[in-house]
Amino acid sequence: MSKRTIVSMPGDGIGNAVLPEAIRVLDAAGFDAEYVHADIGWEFWCSEGNPLPQRTIDLLEKYKIGLFGAITSKPKSDADAELAPELRGKGLVYFSPIVGLRQHFNLDICARPCQTFTGNPLNFIRRGADGGVEEPVVDTVIFRQNTEGLYGGVEWSNPPDQVYDALMTHPKFRQNFGSTPKAELAISTRIFTRKATERILRAAFEYAKKFGYKSVTVCEKPNVIRETSGMMLAMGKEVAKEYPGISLWDTNIDAQMMWLTKNPEDYGVVVAGNMFGDIISDGFAGLVGGLGFACSANVGEDVAVFEPTHGSAPKYADYETSIVNPIAMILSACMMLDHIGETEIAARIRKAVAEVVAEGKVRTYDMMKMRGKPDVVAQGAASTAQMADAIIAKLK
Ligand code: NAI
């Protein structure tokens, strides 16, 4: 097969520390690719007034597959203050470039695996019935609808008259909000489409079928949010009919958060709308090591972007020796390999990660439950590069 070209978008902060380490691991594992750098993030907001330059969109349009580190988003006042003086007063508005990428390329399927690595000191433990300590093996993959719902961006403060008038036609709106002055209303909508809902449900069931999970759980709140959550559950029941042997479970997001620490090993594939998917995936990630281990894929019909779920962790960005854990980024790169059919290389890298974690000799500061400080390496924690080195050593 011809050499692959991957668009590399390290972005801001620790994105610049973890993405090069992941590429080093990919190279060492024998993945034959070249990487083209693409600009994204705060720097380009400040200097160009656009954190997602068109040239980056063009590269993704051309090469289809991206690795992304992290970006920094700051409040509106900081965004305006840090903009280059010549760009100020021109009505430029900051937006998150990763959300921008998801929307531009309709990367509507977000997959977030949360899987226990044996020997990880950060693994969730609980007390068993006999009073002893149990460490359940979590193997859950969350499918989050990535473009719609509460993060769809359709929102207003002091809504325009047409919107207000339309809302006033709804009896519940009249009853509960009809006496509130328009200027005192803030409205964020939760819009689901049948097309995107069906795509996320099918992605979840297909994944469960391919990897032998026995259940798909729709995690929403259909008893209260009757139209959107209700539609997802109803459609889930229809899609489930095509997958005999895979049970459809449904849970409410609030109860699911409680069950997380009770019986997390019972859940296989979980599927949810945008916000509940975001919440539940962080919840499960917390059981298997947290941000240093949480990887994700954003997949559309044409383009896919793979990223750790953590952000740019600005407080660690300028350390002379980077201390953050590169495993989340490396596992995200494995998801990319699976996506493009390089499953053997992905499996070898995951095995190497598992061996390093199980051995326990090389651990980043988060795995040692230290506070992140420049001197953690002197105290025995592995640096970002040392963790990647250890993984590479296991590949040999
Ligand atoms: P964050 O994920 O950047 O960091 C939170 C804390 O988690 C860090 O201070 C650190 O203690 C820990 N952490 C994160 N990644 C780690 C790693 N690889 N290894 C070890 N420890 C790690 O989230 P925070 O502080 O809320 O946001 C910082 C910036 O990142 C903000 O500007 C935010 O907007 C942005 N952000 C970007 C995201 C993205 O690019 N997809 C996602 C989340 C936040």
Ligand code: MG
């Ligand atoms: Mg999140």
